[in-house]
């Protein structure tokens with residue numbers, strides 16, 4: 001069998017160029033909004049928690065009002081990191097639900113992201129108002145505004161989202177149950193700790209359970225070979241293999257870490273977005289190759305992960321890009337600087353390796369601290385994150401969060417699944433695992449290409465959301481009126 005696969009690989013090579021089964025890794029979409037999407041603005045406070053600070057700011061929001069009608073619920077989509085589009089209010093499972101329920105669908109970019117800029121720039125000082133609590137207060141403000149302005153006051157409000165958007169949806173439900181009637185969190189992240197080994201560990205398990213030990217070992221050997229080249233100071237070979245823009249500075253711990261982190265994270269993203277079928281294609285591509293594990297992996301990575309142009313993996317570029325506080329620069333446009341700030345000051349959950357990780361141990365917490373420090377500057381103090389996380393844990397309970405009328409969905413090959421909520425003890429909430437899928441595969445509409453299991457999950461979500469929008473019956477009147 002193995003021989004046959006190798007022969008096929010060679011045949012593909014001879015047959016003109018390289019043939020890969022894998023799809024190319026999907027870069028986040030450009031900022032796009034369909035011309036029929038409604039654009040509005042709502043006013044919110046720069047600082048919700050200090051009444052003395054009277055500054056207000058107008059934020060842009062978007063709405064799909066095609067189906068707005070009698071008894072229609074309000075659906076609000078909270079975006080995941082890096083999404084500045086309106087794609088999931090233009091089409092998606094909830095758009096189809098809105099069509100049948102007279103619903104209206106809204107979304108907006110979080111403060112400091114997209115066009116919603118509360119301060120003149122993003123210096124460390126000016127990022128002070130970028131906190132999870134401020135974002136959630138914006139959500140409450142937003143619901144109050146749109147339900148009045150769009151004349152849907154009294155409608156059921158359902159908040160949903162993918163990734164961190166899912167997390168925020170659940171937290172909004174938990175914090176404002178009088179405003180948010182139900183939440184759906186697709187691949188939400190809930191673990192509130194400084195750093196986690198489980199993402200890279202689960203990556204191993206995702207590959208192993210999909211394709212077996214051979215493929216997992218090939219990936220491991222590829223990274224170990226890369227580690228050997230670095231130990232031998234052979235930056236030139238690595239630069240050529242991976243088509244890097246700059247040679248790795250082999251005596252710089254941070255530059256070496258940055259190289260490994262980039263590829264580990266690209267693999268995590270690839271698995272999250274390409275699901276079990278993508279893992280299988282990658283494994284076929286690697287196993288069919290007659291090259292060494294490192295050669296095969298780097299060739300595949302150039303094709304599937306990084307594309308034609310040279311790949312900039314250097315520590316210096318990462319820091320330079322994220323350090324510029326001006327708007328309309330690469331780091332602020334992409335939102336990487338802002339996410340970096342949230343992670344370094346509040347959210348944590350740095351993905352790290354240690355000596356027991358299957359991949360070479362080059363992404364340690366010390367490296368992540370260095371990134372925070374070098375990007376955010378001398379006023380930033382890493383130790384403060386522990387207090388910020390303790391506060392969040394007290395508010396939201398980490399993986400022990402309890403929220404009613406909440407749906408948690410997770411993909412079983414998503415390496416971040418174990419940072420999410422995969423079971424719930426709340427009788428009015430449901431946790432559903434989706435076999436063979438990565439991240440947020442249930443956000444798009446039901447499609448012909450969906451597996452039977454995925455269709456079943458999507459139908460269940462729609463059924464639950466329909467149930468959640470039927471107003472609960474009023475409590476019976478008290479039999480004995482209390483004496484005043």
Ligand SMILES: *[C@@H]1O[C@H](CO)[C@@H](O)[C@H](O)[C@H]1NC(C)=O
Pocket residue numbers: 033034035036037038039
């Ligand atoms: C809303 O804004 C987008 C750009 O963000 C634009 O492409 C679109 O045409 C606008 N829609 C309307 C109805 O004006």
Ligand SMILES: *[C@@H]1O[C@H](CO)[C@@H](O)[C@H](O)[C@H]1NC(C)=O
Pocket residue numbers: 036066090091095
């Ligand atoms: C909403 O209406 C516009 C124009 O009326 C149409 O182009 C668009 O496809 C509709 N969108 C959906 C999701 O039905």
Ligand SMILES: *[C@@H]1O[C@H](CO)[C@@H](O)[C@H](O)[C@H]1NC(C)=O
Pocket residue numbers: 069070071072100101102
């Ligand atoms: C949707 O609106 C139409 C009229 O605008 C109404 O007849 C219908 O009952 C509404 N559907 C629901 C589910 O309330």
Ligand SMILES: *[C@@H]1O[C@H](CO)[C@@H](O)[C@H](O)[C@H]1NC(C)=O
Pocket residue numbers: 119120121122123126325
């Ligand atoms: C950032 O904005 C503040 C005003 O909030 C201004 O005082 C400061 O000079 C700006 N810094 C940079 C680097 O643009």
Ligand SMILES: *[C@@H]1O[C@H](CO)[C@@H](O)[C@H](O)[C@H]1NC(C)=O
Pocket residue numbers: 251252
């Ligand atoms: C790394 O090596 C270069 C020469 O190749 C040298 O100039 C530099 O000082 C070294 N840096 C460290 C941190 O050792």
